[in-house]
Amino acid sequence: MPDSQPKRIFISALEPSAELHCANLIGQCGRKMGEGHTSVKSVTWVGFGGPKMEEAGCALLENTVNRAAMIYKVFGQLGYYRSLIHKARLSLEQNKPDLVIVCDSPAFNFHIAKTAKKLNIPVLFYVAPQLWAWAPWRIHKLKACCDKLACILPFEQDWFRQRGVDATFVGNPLFDELTEPVERNLKTYDAYLPQQVRIALLPGSRRHEIETLWPAMQQIALQIRKVYPEAHFYTAAPDMSKMVLLHEHRMSGFSCLEQIGGLMDLCKQVDLTIVASGSATLQVAAAACPMIVMYQSSRLMWHLVGRWLIRTPVLSLPNIVAGRRLVPEFMPYFTSIDPITDAAMDYLSSAERLKQASADLVELCKPLAGRNAAGEVACIVFEMI
DSSP states (O other): OOBOSOEEEEEEEOSHHHHHHHHHHHHHHHHHHHTTOSSBOOEEEEEEEOHHHHHHTEEEEEEOGGGOOOGGGGGGGHHHHHHHHHHHHHHHHHSOOSEEEEESOHHHHHHHHHHHHHTTOOEEEESOOOTTTBOGGGHHHHHHHOSEEEESSTTHHHHHHTTTOOEEEOOOGGGTTOOSOGGGGOOOOTTOOGGGOEEEEEOOSSHHHHHHHHHHHHHHHHHHHHHOTTOEEEEEESSHHHHHHHHHTOOTTOOOEEEESOHHHHHHHSSEEEEESSTHHHHHHHTTOOEEEEEEOOHHHIIIIIHHHBOSSOOSHHHHHHTSOOSOEEEEEOSOOHHHHHHHHHHHTOHHHHHHHHHHHHHHHTTTSSSOHHHHHHHHHHHHO
């Protein structure tokens, strides 16, 4: 029997990548209803996110994506996040939804989930908090406020189930845009010319990443050009506001080709990528593009807090999924770019090494590709409401 009662879902995303996942999820839910694959006929979406979610049909209580912060940077915005939690609490109390979906950003979204559970609202976590990497004792907090967990890394399902969480691997949403088998992205480097190497510089989508990583990436590029004067550099920004930031932090004497969006297509065309740690590294991997991963943080905070909390021997997502140091990672790097430049030169000097790195990334991505994460999460959503 069709469920004629309209459903209401509160959804929360802070990061650009999470916003994209949520926008695709909203779209998938709409398609399933339109095609008659569920008894639910109407869903109202409300919550935190950005323009992509709004375009997909979500009424935003606040555009949170432009304020995205990470790790230590979040401490400077505590007042803002407190106001968001208060706004969410009022919304949940005054217009009680049938489901709350929180996507990534666990430090913030745990508060949203906790509030929902106090009001007896079921909660779906989309993108598992990386408790296996750091602060595993928070599993008790997760169990207390999570009814269902949608995991996007293959090993997470068993890890969380063994600890009493109802977890399901749904595939990785970053691979939903693949239109062909990942094997077709394998790079052969048959006509590779180091003198004309093509390198993508991807400093991330957050303001503080661009401010800290983009100048360093340009310095690395200028060092590479001293050896390979005809090297070509490219960059991609997720939107025009981030492109403006790239321009504001452009170094004198550096030039590159720019584009908005199309990160994976760009990585299919270049020989090497230098990329900020984060979800983009898996998109680079899906393009089978050899990469070097870097991230910068406060040296003081890293030694006081970070290095004691991290429980994994590697920190970048490709290496975590592989369970080994598959790609060079510099996390955190503090001041010297020399080790990163040396790693790039090591790659550029050997077509065989580049080819092997591309093949390794293809094998890494096979278990993640070939599924529709947004579609699988949409099925979970309709089961829960």
